Amino acid sequence: MTELELRLEAFVKLGDLFREFCEFSNKSEHNQESTNEWFLKFDETITLAGHKNGWFIKENILFCLEKWGDLLTEEKLVKWLSDYDVDLNKPKTVALIMAGNIPLVGFHDFMVTILTGNKALIKLSSNDNILLPCVIKYLTHVAPTLKNEITITEGQMKGFDVVIATGSDNTARYFEHYFGNKPNIIRRNRNSVAVLTGNETSEQLNALGEDIFRYYGLGCRSVSKFFVPKNYNFNVFFEAIFSYNPIINQVKYSNNYDYNKAVYLMSEFKLLDNGFLMLKEDESYSSPIATVFYEVYDSLKELELKLEAEKEKIQCVVGNGIIDGEIAFGETQNPNLSDYADGIDTVEFLINA
Incomplete structure (x- = not known):
């Protein structure tokens, strides 16, 4: 051998x-x-x-x-x-x-x-x-x-x-x-995003909770931002992820939730909040713990161009029939052996270095 x-x-x-x-x-x-x-x-x-x-x-x-x-x-x-x-x-x-x-x-x-x-x-x-x-x-x-x-x-x-x-x-x-x-x-730094259209099933949105909450959102494959159409109904999302509410019982998560909520409220930011996750409109990709940022898009074509232009900041894109290379809801934390961080093939790199 x-x-x-x-x-x-x-x-x-x-x-x-x-x-x-x-x-x-x-x-x-x-x-x-x-x-x-x-x-x-x-x-x-x-x-x-x-x-x-x-x-x-x-x-x-x-x-x-x-x-x-x-x-x-x-x-x-x-x-x-x-x-x-x-x-x-x-x-x-x-x-x-x-x-x-x-x-x-x-x-x-x-x-x-x-x-x-x-x-x-x-x-x-x-x-x-x-x-x-x-x-x-x-x-x-x-x-x-x-x-x-x-x-x-x-x-x-x-x-x-x-x-x-x-x-x-x-x-x-x-x-x-x-x-x-x-x-x-x-x-x-890299973060992962989800593209929502409003046509997702409750099962898909519930699976998205896994992408958000696994490892408390601390991984680069954790979804930290949504892109949503105008007038997106976030209540449907909140209802679908309600089963993840026990996460608020984790002390470190709860402390971060309370701290970040206090900061947002003192700054008079507009928030959507279900008691264990906050949604804040923000152009940034990296959101604090217990927070997911969101941004409104006008057309999927324009959004696709934006994601391509800013791909250096993005690890995974979660969606359903939106762009090439997207990941299914609930699957960001299940990479294959060939899913290399930042898209850089480390095997090829080391062989040729």
């Missing part, structure tokens, strides 16, 4: 573990005597991650692991990588500077780095520095040769050949200053 085959096998085993662990976690009763030791380690890690970052509730972490479990199968991984000539890659050390907005947000970059035959030099965000180390422990357990290929550092990054860095628009300027002389992918 080649080194790359061993690496692929390790991620397949990780997918098996994710699926089995999620099934174990969803059971109401557990037989501790027959429990896989890695189930216990992951359970402890999830609890610790939640203590470290209050946004990382167990439900969302399990959702993340379940989605990765669905993707990390031999069939899907082999099919995905078959589009590339990975053997052309010249082994290099890839500096991975990860964000921490949602659980394991940098996992795809890490996986691509390893599966293309490179070493990973990782700097974790302080907001998400618990989960990936546990995942790496499992990978190096099933594939000990990876121990020398993966390094997590807290200090200054040295000895790397390529950089993949994810952050805000502000940190991107910093990254460009320090890493601009190396082959790089530097990611900035």
Whole structure:
């Protein structure tokens, strides 16, 4: 078995573990005597991650692991990588500077780095520095040769050949200053939007709630803005998403809702509010927690041109028969292996870097 085959096998085993662990976690009763030791380690890690970052509730972490479990199968991984000539890659050390907005947000970059035959030099965000180390422990357990290929550092990054860095628009300027002389992918703020026509079913609008509320709207694939026609009836939307109202019981979310509402009211902004989500007319894409911005469009054709002109700010467009490449309602948090952040093919990038 080649080194790359061993690496692929390790991620397949990780997918098996994710699926089995999620099934174990969803059971109401557990037989501790027959429990896989890695189930216990992951359970402890999830609890610790939640203590470290209050946004990382167990439900969302399990959702993340379940989605990765669905993707990390031999069939899907082999099919995905078959589009590339990975053997052309010249082994290099890839500096991975990860964000921490949602659980394991940098996992795809890490996986691509390893599966293309490179070493990973990782700097974790302080907001998400618990989960990936546990995942790496499992990978190096099933594939000990990876121990020398993966390094997590807290200090200054040295000895790397390529950089993949994810952050805000502000940190991107910093990254460009320090890493601009190396082959790089530097990611900035992006948000996702939904295009509504008024013809959506209540089921579609309810599914849109998943795109808005999953991970509390903190991901770049989270819908933070609507485009709506004139005289759009927001009551229909509010009725359709009412089932998500328990989110207001999450303390951090509730505090943000109260704070942002107070700011809006003091500024005398016009708001639409259902008690757990506010809608505010605004041209910006990045809305605060518990808020979705909206903008009125005159024609879908003009809107399509606008979205194309501002595509650098947009990660996903949710809609139903509106534009090419749109994502169905409720599906923004279910990317495929080939759904690359910012549309930049990281496998191709690393092979050619």
